[in-house]
Amino acid sequence: MTFDQAKMWHALEARLAATENTRHRQMLAVVIEHAKAEADCSVDRLMATLIDDPQYHFWVRGRDVGPKGYDAVRNYYEYYATSGGAVFESPKDRVVVDDHHVVSEADVRNYVPGRVAKARGYSVPDDSGHYLVRFRNVVFFDFAEDPTRALCEDSYTQIDPDAWERVAEEDLPQVYVSYLASLV
16 A cells, blocks of 8 residues: 655645745645645644644534644644654645635545554554554644744544554554654
């Protein structure tokens, strides 16, 4: 099975190439950098794409569980980078841009240890395995007057607890294996 984290930004780059509006181009460039920083687990680069007091909204099961404020968002990304669940592929089905938003929609595939899958609500059988989980996600990046730093990332996620498959050690992608090795 092929796995390519760069799918997170391919559609965004295509949209950037087809966009003439300077403000929209700047906003798209910020979101592309944000996606690349996520793939690299670079917390400093992620935070550089945001205003000083970002207000995240993550809507899961009808509740906003997003971090609010610089320290909370930074802590969220530090946990993201070290949790074991930071290797994902998010090919965008749709990208929408207006003067204050970049919106994308995707079916996401994410390699995670069993404990992470369980914590996210998947009905995996045990904590010791590795799983490829799937979920549907829509993300809104909001921008104010400054198109070079996002106000927030608002995310709407829908999971199916049974949308997973166990992956044998020998079938894990190298990017995931290397990522896990970097955590020890």
